[in-house]
Amino acid sequence: MDGTGAAEQGIAFDRVNKWYGQMHVLQDVTFSVAPGEKIVVCGPSGSGKSTMIRCINRLEEHQAGTIRVGGVEVNDQRRNIEQVRRRVGMVFQNFNLYPHLTILENCTLAQRWVRGTPRAEAEARAMRYLERVRIPDQARKYPGQLSGGQQQRVAIARSLCMEPEIMLFDEPTSALDPELVREVLDTMVSLAEEGMTMICVTHEMGFARQVADRVIFMDRGRIVESAHPDDFFSNPKEERSRLFLSQILH
Amino acid sequence: MDGTGAAEQGIAFDRVNKWYGQMHVLQDVTFSVAPGEKIVVCGPSGSGKSTMIRCINRLEEHQAGTIRVGGVEVNDQRRNIEQVRRRVGMVFQNFNLYPHLTILENCTLAQRWVRGTPRAEAEARAMRYLERVRIPDQARKYPGQLSGGQQQRVAIARSLCMEPEIMLFDEPTSALDPELVREVLDTMVSLAEEGMTMICVTHEMGFARQVADRVIFMDRGRIVESAHPDDFFSNPKEERSRLFLSQILH
C-alpha cells in the first residue's frame, strides 16, 4: 500500500471522474480527509454531492481516478468493498430504516448477519447506542411510529452499532420538519465532539460553522472552493459560491 | 348584517371550535383580520393552522362559534359559502393544480364555469396574471412539465384570476426545494405590496418579518400569541413561543 499518512487512515480522492451516460457528474475531484476531520459539503441541487460521497463506500462506481479509504482502494474487488464498508457508516436523507423491523431489530440486523454477533451482545450494543442518541425507550416500536427526527437518530445509532471509523451523512436533516432538525443536529454535533471522522452533505450553515473543519463547495461536478467555514461564509472566494450563499441565506 | 367595520370587510373568528372525533383541534379561536392586513400564522406541526384557515372558506366545517368573511357568515348555507368562496382565494402546500389541464386551462376553468366569463376574456385575464407571476411562456404546458416553484406560481395566478379580495396560503413553500422557495416568496411579497388581504401559514420567518402586520402563533388548537413580527421574534411573551422560535431559528 502506498499513499501519505493521512490517506493511510482517512479518505483520499485522486482525480475521480464519473459519468452518467453523457453527463459528467464528477470531474477530477481531488481531496483528502484526515482521521478525525469533519467536512461539510454543500452546493446547488444536482452538483454531484450525493454522487461523490456515495462513491466512498461504492454505492456508486467511479470510472476514472482512485479513491482510497484507510489505505484500501475502492474498486470492483469484493474484498476491498467489504473492508471499506466495514469502516464506513452512512446516514441517508430519508433515513432508510427498515420499516418492517422494530428499532431494536434495525440496530441488530447487520450486527447479527454481517458480523455474526450473538443476539444478546448485539442487543446490548444497540441499546447502548440508542441511549447515546437518547431514544432507548422507543426500542420496541416500529419506524413508522416515530417522528422523522427520531427516525434519523435511530439511523445514526444503527450505523454506530457497526462501530465505523468514518461516518457519511447525505442531507440528514433535509427531509425533516423544521422543528425536528435541531435534535438530529445536536446528535451529530456530539458525535463530532467525540472525534469521529465525518463527511456531511448539508445546507445547515449553523452546523457547518459550529463543527466543520472545512467546507467543500461543489458545482457541476467540480469542487469549486474548499475553505474553513469562517472564511467560506464571510468571504467566499468564488463568484459561484457567493451567488449560492445569497440564495441559501435569504 | 351586523358586526364591526372590520368584520364588515375582513375576516372575523369568534370563539370558533372544532373537533375531529375526540380531538379538539380548534379551541375558542378568536381573531379578526382587517382589509389589507397581512397575517402570518405559525406553530408546531398539528397545532391546527391548516384547519383554521381551511375553515375560512369552508373546506372544513367548524362546530361552534362564528366565522364571518366580509360580513357573510360561513355556515352550511350554500349561498353564503358560494359568496365567501368568491371573495377568498387559496393556495395549497402541494399546489393542487389540475394535472390533466394545461396551465392556461387551469387558469380559465373556474372563470368560465363559475363566472361564465367568455373564453377569450378568460384567457386574456389568465395571461395577465401569468405575466404577473412571470411565467406567461409556460401557458401551453401541463403542470407535470413545470418545476415546483413554477407550479406554485401558477396556483397563485389561478387564484388571482378569480379576483379575490382575500388570499389564503397554506405553507406555500414547504414542498419546494430550497432553491425554488425564493421565486414563490417574491411573488407573494409583491402581492402583499399591492395591498391584498393575506393570511399565510408559513415558517419562512424572513417573509414574516418583511411582510406581516401580525404573527399569530398557534399551539394545540389555541392562539397562544398574536403580535407584530418585530415583537414576536425579538421578544416573544409566551414560553411556548420562545421554545418554538429557538427550534426554528437554530
Next chain:
Amino acid sequence: MTVIDWGYILAAFPDLMRGLGMTLMVSLLAILFSLLLGLAGCALRVSGIRPLSYAMRGYVEFIRGTPYLVQIFFVFYGLPSLGFTLSIFWSGVLALTIWASAFHIESFRAGLASVGREMHDASASLGLRRLPHALLVVAPIALRSALPSTLNTVVGTIKNSAYLQAIGLVELTFVAVDRIAQDFRSTEMFLSICVIYLVVILGVSALGHRLERRLNRPYGSR
C-alpha cells in the same frame, strides 16, 4: 417429430378466419355493453345509496370469486330454467358482459378513489360547483388512472371469448378443436390460433398503450 403441413393450414384458413370473425364480433359487443354497464354499475357503487352500493359490491365479489367457465354454463344452460332462453351467440355476449362489467366497475371505482381530496379542495376554493367539478376535473383524472386496468379487462374479454367454445359457439378456438377432433392435426391448428390470438391481442394492447400514452402526455415528466 411431425413436420408442419403448411398446406393444411392454408386449407383451414377460411374456416379459421370465420372463427376469428365470430370471436371479434362477440368480444366487440361484450366490450361495448360491459363498458356501459361498468359505468352504470360504478355510478351505483359510489352513489351512497346503501342497498344499491352493497348490491354492486356483492355482484363484483361474486363474479370475481367464481370461475368464468361455470358462469358461462350457468347462463347458457341454467338461465333457460328461469325462463330466459338466448341463442348461443347472445348467451356468449351476455356471459362475457356479466364477467367484464364486474371488473370494469372495480377499476372505475379505483380510478375515482385515486382522485385525491386535493382536487376537491382546489375546486371548492375556486368556487367550482359539484357537477362541473365531477365532469371536468374528477372524471378525466379518474378515467385516466382507471385506463390500464380497464384495458386489461378489455383484452381479457377477447381472450375469455375462447371459453365460449365450450357452449358450442363457433369461434376461433372451436374451429381449431373441431378440426383436431376430425383430422388430428393439433400442431398445425394450435400454431395457427396462437399466432392469430397473439396478433389480435397484441394489436389491441398496442392500440390501448397508444391511447394511454396520449392521455398521459399531460403528465409527462419535465
Next chain:
Amino acid sequence: MDLLFEYRVFLLSGLIETLKMSAVVALGGTFCAILLTMGITAKPRLLNRASYALVELLRDLPLMVTVLLVYFMLPMTGLGLNPFWSCCLAISVWGGANGAQILRAGLASVGKGQRETAAAFGFGPVKTLLLVTLPQAMPVIVPPYVGLLTALVQATSLGAVVGAQELLRTGQVLIEQTTIMQGGSPAYLVYGSILVVYFTLCTLISLVGARIERHFLKPYSASSGALAEDRAHEIDAAISVRT
C-alpha cells in the same frame, strides 16, 4: 336437491379432485413464478429475454388455449396425457407467468434506498433479498398474489374441458345422465351450486389472505400504514392477473 344428495359421493369425489388440483396448481404456479422471476431478473441477456418473452406469451394467450394446447400437444413429446396433470401443468405455467409479474413488481416496489442501506452495511445480495427486500415487498405481493391464487383455483374448472374428473366435470356428467335417463335438466341447480362452492372457496382464500396481509402490515399500522396499503393497491391495479 334430492339429486345432489343422491349423487353426493360422486360430487364429493369431484370436489376433492378440484381441491387436489388447486393445491397442485398453487404449489406448481408458485414454483414456476419463482423460476420465471429468477429468469426475468437474471443478468445474462438471452435468459432474461427468453423468460420475459415466455411470461408475455403466457399472459397474452387465452388460458383456454393454453390448457387445450398442453392437453393436445403433450402426447407428441411422449409425456403422455393424463387430463389431471396436463391441466395442472398448463395452469401452473400460466400462474407462474402472472406470479412472476407480481413478484417482480413487489420486489421493485421496495425503494432503492433500502437496498443501498443494506449494501452500505455490507449485506450480500442473498441476505439483502431475504432480510431486507422480500419482507418489505410482502405487503405489496400478498394482495395480488392471493388474487392470483383464487384465479388459479377458478382455473381448475378448465379441467372439465379436457376431461379431468373435477367438480364441474362431475356436475356436467350428472346433468348429462339425468337429462337422458330422467327427462328434465337440473342444470340450473347443479351449476348454481357449483358457483356457490367456488365462491365459498375463493372467499375463504381471500379471508386467509387478508389475515396474512394484516400480519405483514403490522409494522406500518401506527402511521404510514395507509401508505404501504396505497402502494400495494396501486401496484395491484397495474399487475392484475390476465385471464
Next chain:
Amino acid sequence: QDMPPLPEAIQKAGKIRIGVKCDSPPFGASGPDGKPRGIEIEMAKKIGEYAFGSEEGAELSCVTSESRISSLNAGKLDLILATLGRTAARQEVIDYSNIYFWGTSNVLVPADSPVQKLSDLQGRSVLVVKGASQIKWLEANIPDISIVQLNTTADGVQALMQGRADGFVGDGGLIYTLGGNYPKLRVIEEGLDLGVNGVGMRKGETELQTFVNAVLDELRKDDFYETVIPQFVEEPAVVDVMKRGFLEEPPQI
C-alpha cells in the same frame, strides 16, 4: 377357456388399461358412487377377466369423445371401448377390432314438429354432439341442412327443448331412450347412416387385436348381452334395438 395369448407388455403390466365413457348411458355412465357402470363397462370387465382371471385385471378410466384417440396413441390406454364409431379417417390412425355393435342413427324432434321423415329436414337445423360421425352423412345427404355442434347430449336435448334447432341427431339407442323419457319429443323412424362400433387399439398390435376379437366372440356365445342389456335399459323398445345391435350381423349397405 382357450384364449389367444396377450401381448407380452400387457402380460408384464398385469393389467389391461381400457378407456370407457362415463357420460353415455346405457353404454358407460357414472353411478352415484362415482364408479362407472353400463354395458360397455361390463364388457371391459369381461376382457379383464379373460386376460387375468378377474375383472380387476381391467383398469378402467373415463375418456371424452375428443380425447380418447389421443390418449390411446399417447400410450396411456391399451384399448378404447367407448362408443367408438369406425370411420375412414380414424382407421388411418388406429386399428379396430371386429364390430361389436351396430346401429343406425336417428333424429329426435319436438312432438309437434312438422318433420316426419329425413327429407323434411331440408333447410332446417339439427344439433349433434361435437365431432360426431353423423355430420358428414348429413352434409352429403340432406341439402341446405345447418348443423350446430354441442358438447354433450344433455346440451342437445336442452337446446332442442328450448327450440334452438329443429332436430337432434344421435345414436339410435340414445335417441330411443330420450324419446321414451321425454313426452314432448318424438323419434323419426327413418334411420340415418349405419354406424358400427369397434374396440380401438394402436396400429399394428395384431396380437391384442386377435385377443380382443376372441373375447368378443365369446361374449356373443355366452348369453352375456342378453343378461347385461336389461340391467341398464328399461324401455322395452330400446332393449330390442340394443339386442339387435349387439347380437345380429350388421345389414350390408
